[in-house]
Amino acid sequence: MNAEIIAVGSELLLGQIANTNAKFISTQLSELGINVFYHTVVGDNAERLKSAIEIAEARADLIIFSGGLGPTKDDLTKETIAKHLGLPLVMDDVALKFIEEFFAARGRGMTENNRKQALILEGSTVLANHHGMAPGMLLEKSGNTYILLPGPPKELEPMFQFEAKSKLAALLNDGSVIQSHVLRFYGIGEAELEDRVQDILDNQTNPTVAPLASDGEVTLRITAKADNVEDAWKLIKSKEEEILAIVGEFHYGYNDDSLASKLVEVLIHNKLTISAAESLTAGLFQSELAEIPGVGGTLIGGVVTYTPEAKVNQLGIEKSLIEQCGVVSGECAGAMAAQVRKRFGTDVGVGLTGAAGPDAHDGQPPGTIWLGFSIGDAEPVMHKLSLQGMRNTNRIRTVKFACSYLMRLLIEKGYEKI
Amino acid sequence: MNAEIIAVGSELLLGQIANTNAKFISTQLSELGINVFYHTVVGDNAERLKSAIEIAEARADLIIFSGGLGPTKDDLTKETIAKHLGLPLVMDDVALKFIEEFFAARGRGMTENNRKQALILEGSTVLANHHGMAPGMLLEKSGNTYILLPGPPKELEPMFQFEAKSKLAALLNDGSVIQSHVLRFYGIGEAELEDRVQDILDNQTNPTVAPLASDGEVTLRITAKADNVEDAWKLIKSKEEEILAIVGEFHYGYNDDSLASKLVEVLIHNKLTISAAESLTAGLFQSELAEIPGVGGTLIGGVVTYTPEAKVNQLGIEKSLIEQCGVVSGECAGAMAAQVRKRFGTDVGVGLTGAAGPDAHDGQPPGTIWLGFSIGDAEPVMHKLSLQGMRNTNRIRTVKFACSYLMRLLIEKGYEKI
Numbered sequence: 001m002n003a004e005i006i007a008v009g010s011e012l013l014l015g016q017i018a019n020t021n022a023k024f025i026s027t028q029l030s031e032l033g034i035n036v037f038y039h040t041v042v043g044d045n046a047e048r049l050k051s052a053i054e055i056a057e058a059r060a061d062l063i064i065f066s067g068g069l070g071p072t073k074d075d076l077t078k079e080t081i082a083k084h085l086g087l088p089l090v091m092d093d094v095a096l097k098f099i100e101e102f103f104a105a106r107g108r109g110m111t112e113n114n115r116k117q118a119l120i121l122e123g124s125t126v127l128a129n130h131h132g133m134a135p136g137m138l139l140e141k142s143g144n145t146y147i148l149l150p151g152p153p154k155e156l157e158p159m160f161q162f163e164a165k166s167k168l169a170a171l172l173n174d175g176s177v178i179q180s181h182v183l184r185f186y187g188i189g190e191a192e193l194e195d196r197v198q199d200i201l202d203n204q205t206n207p208t209v210a211p212l213a214s215d216g217e218v219t220l221r222i223t224a225k226a227d228n229v230e231d232a233w234k235l236i237k238s239k240e241e242e243i244l245a246i247v248g249e250f251h252y253g254y255n256d257d258s259l260a261s262k263l264v265e266v267l268i269h270n271k272l273t274i275s276a277a278e279s280l281t282a283g284l285f286q287s288e289l290a291e292i293p294g295v296g297g298t299l300i301g302g303v304v305t306y307t308p309e310a311k312v313n314q315l316g317i318e319k320s321l322i323e324q325c326g327v328v329s330g331e332c333a334g335a336m337a338a339q340v341r342k343r344f345g346t347d348v349g350v351g352l353t354g355a356a357g358p359d360a361h362d363g364q365p366p367g368t369i370w371l372g373f374s375i376g377d378a379e380p381v382m383h384k385l386s387l388q389g390m391r392n393t394n395r396i397r398t399v400k401f402a403c404s405y406l407m408r409l410l411i412e413k414g415y416e417k418i
Numbered sequence: 419m420n421a422e423i424i425a426v427g428s429e430l431l432l433g434q435i436a437n438t439n440a441k442f443i444s445t446q447l448s449e450l451g452i453n454v455f456y457h458t459v460v461g462d463n464a465e466r467l468k469s470a471i472e473i474a475e476a477r478a479d480l481i482i483f484s485g486g487l488g489p490t491k492d493d494l495t496k497e498t499i500a501k502h503l504g505l506p507l508v509m510d511d512v513a514l515k516f517i518e519e520f521f522a523a524r525g526r527g528m529t530e531n532n533r534k535q536a537l538i539l540e541g542s543t544v545l546a547n548h549h550g551m552a553p554g555m556l557l558e559k560s561g562n563t564y565i566l567l568p569g570p571p572k573e574l575e576p577m578f579q580f581e582a583k584s585k586l587a588a589l590l591n592d593g594s595v596i597q598s599h600v601l602r603f604y605g606i607g608e609a610e611l612e613d614r615v616q617d618i619l620d621n622q623t624n625p626t627v628a629p630l631a632s633d634g635e636v637t638l639r640i641t642a643k644a645d646n647v648e649d650a651w652k653l654i655k656s657k658e659e660e661i662l663a664i665v666g667e668f669h670y671g672y673n674d675d676s677l678a679s680k681l682v683e684v685l686i687h688n689k690l691t692i693s694a695a696e697s698l699t700a701g702l703f704q705s706e707l708a709e710i711p712g713v714g715g716t717l718i719g720g721v722v723t724y725t726p727e728a729k730v731n732q733l734g735i736e737k738s739l740i741e742q743c744g745v746v747s748g749e750c751a752g753a754m755a756a757q758v759r760k761r762f763g764t765d766v767g768v769g770l771t772g773a774a775g776p777d778a779h780d781g782q783p784p785g786t787i788w789l790g791f792s793i794g795d796a797e798p799v800m801h802k803l804s805l806q807g808m809r810n811t812n813r814i815r816t817v818k819f820a821c822s823y824l825m826r827l828l829i830e831k832g833y834e835k836i
């Protein structure tokens with residue numbers, strides 16, 4: 001079975017938003033083993049939508065629509081499909097009741113516009129919308145399968161995952177399962193990683209291995225097809241071993257792990273508390289750790305010391321140190337790490353200082369970053385980065401590097417890896 | 419002139435990345451007054467690409483390709499177009515020299531693969547690539563205009579902006595100019611805003627008005643076409659006045675302004691310094707301010723106090739206050755704001771505390787956030803939010819609200835608006 005995804009919406013053609021729905025649906029279809037051969041975006045225009053449907057019917061078995069199910073007069077997806085297929089639109093009582101109750105609960109009348117959202121293509125299976133008013137639909141007709149989904153991602157994504165996916169899998173009916181697993185790498189560039197595993201990439205059949213780079217990290221997505229979940233996993237694990245034998249030193253996590261989440265795991269596992277003193281990153285490091293649920297007893301807090309005076313006043317760093325070495329120095333980073341650790345009474349302290357850019361800072365060229373790590377009473381460890389990017393990219397990369405480097409330091413010191 | 423954008427790349431169909439190139443190009447074309455009627459995504463497959471080109475030629479004057487210009491065997495955009503149009507590929511000496519020098523400077527030999535990147539469609543105009551190796555191309559043939567651009571956004575975007583755009587504008591040759599201006603709104607929902615300006619949206623001709631919502635904010639993009647820049651701006655300003663007469667109270671900025679950047683502007687203009695004590699946001703507020711260039715003498719720093727003990731130890735908040743009122747309270751937020759202001763010696767102090775979710779915190783339901791604002795010696799102002807979203811959305815929304823609310827407080831207190 002192959003698929004085409006048609007996103008309906010003039011805001012996409014005006015460049016106001018990116019077509020993240022097509023990306024999401026494509027990933028989901030890939031997991032089901034359904035090939036996607038085309039994405040199409042068309043505006044809120046009945047003629048052009050009809051034309052796009054005709055083209056899709058000739059080249060795809062499964063056509064998935066996103067958008068155009070709302071209450072306004074620009075919403076015309078199901079009307080256009082109904083007319084094209086010669087099917088009436090009928091009222092879905094469950095959807096209608098839900099919409100009526102929604103407005104009643106807010107003491108507002110329901111307009112005719114809103115009512116039309118409860119219409120569905122006759123003969124279609126309704127896909128319930130638990131996050132909005134317009135139901136989705138799945139319809140089989142004349143050898144094609146049509147799925148209609150609402151435009152807003154927070155409605156489309158759960159509807160596809162929890163309503164459409166199982167129905168689609170049942171239609172596929174070929175008994176095989178697809179499993180995917182993503183390996184995450186840090187500290188190696190995309191071109192270099194692909195080069196090292198080139199043989200694996202060139203000779204892939206089942207499982208497939210797909211590289212992807214983003215934000216200074218690289219991932220490899222392994223997807224296996226087999227008769228059952230257990231066998232699919234065996235294929236995946238075997239391919240993972242092959243890959244890690246080559247580039248394992250850069251591997252830090254799986255799937256939706258992040259450098260921050262892995263660091264927090266290591267800290268929690270070893271019952272360590274952490275604080276940070278941040279200058280250029282200005283709270284971003286602590287904020288990233290705080291995104292991880294369960295970090296409560298681990299991240300105690302920290303300071304942002306954005307000026308040299310703040311470093312002296314708030315952290316008790318010797319004024320003479322700053323006069324001699326400057327704020328963009330290993331000495332300053334190490335002192336920040338040690339001082340914040342003592343002040344907050346934590347096991348680990350991190351100090352981040354530097355010239356984020358675009359200007360030089362305290363005599364150091366833009367992109368010069370110093371990181372300090374204070375672990376217990378040991379002498380602080382200092383590390384220098386020389387980054388090339390824009391100001392905010394440098395801040396983000398500093399945070400990522402700090403997470404990765406600290407994890408390595410902790411493991412070197414004998415703390416348990418996960 | 420109308421356009422179709424064809425993105426070539428199997429990674430798009432696998433859902434590994436979103437088609438941000440189409441979004442970017444669409445915005446640019448919209449500014450040129452060129453209508454985009456279709457986006458198409460097709461994989462690294464010569465047959466399907468040829469088919470997509472034929473469909474596009476029948477329905478669009480201008481066809482813009484992104485992707486498939488690289489050195490690997492999956493890169494086949496220009497080869498496919500060349501074959502389809504019956505044009506030879508010829509070597510571009512400038513591009514070839516650039517590629518040779520790139521490899522020579524790294525002490526590496528150039529492979530045949532890399533060499534092929536210097537081939538161009540005979541008769542096309544070369545679009546120089548200052549950020550990568552593959553040149554782009556612009557070609558006119560048989561009533562269609564073709565533009566070929568490299569896939570990586572950091573190559574495509576500057577190439578389009580600095581190489582392609584002016585050539586395209588010259589082709590349009592109708593002497594008119596297009597200008598765009600975005601109004602940014604906060605504190606009103608998308609549906610409500612559209613409802614209030616519905617007449618303007620329904621009756622738009624020139625200028626056009628396009629709404630867009632994202633991340634708790636709403637924007638209206640005004641685009642005007644005229645014989646010259648001055649007249650286009652008159653049209654825009656007139657439409658802006660019309661809009662602001664209705665919803666001006668929610669208007670906070672233009673174009674790429676953010677709530678943080680506007681707050682920093684107000685602080686700098688009034689020569690005010692700021693510090694913050696953050697619990698649930700854990701540094702995100704300070705980090706957002708630090709993204710704004712020039713914030714150096716304004717943001718002095720702050721603390722992250724992620725535990726009740728840290729609030730007592732680091733800020734000197736009375737233990738009895740926390741025992742009586744809890745950490746998720748107006749009293750605590752106000753005390754955090756006042757204490758951090760005094761400790762950092764700033765004009766303004768902000769305190770952010772609450773239950774980000776998904777769990778309750780200190781007896782308060784998830785989504786209960788208290789914000790405290792200490793301006794000079796005045797009694798701290800406290801404000802409560804009751805948010806519904808996920809943990810990290812609540813943190814981001816708290817930061818946005820803090821920026822907006824603080825701006826309003828400062829103006830109420832008589833500080834100069836910008």
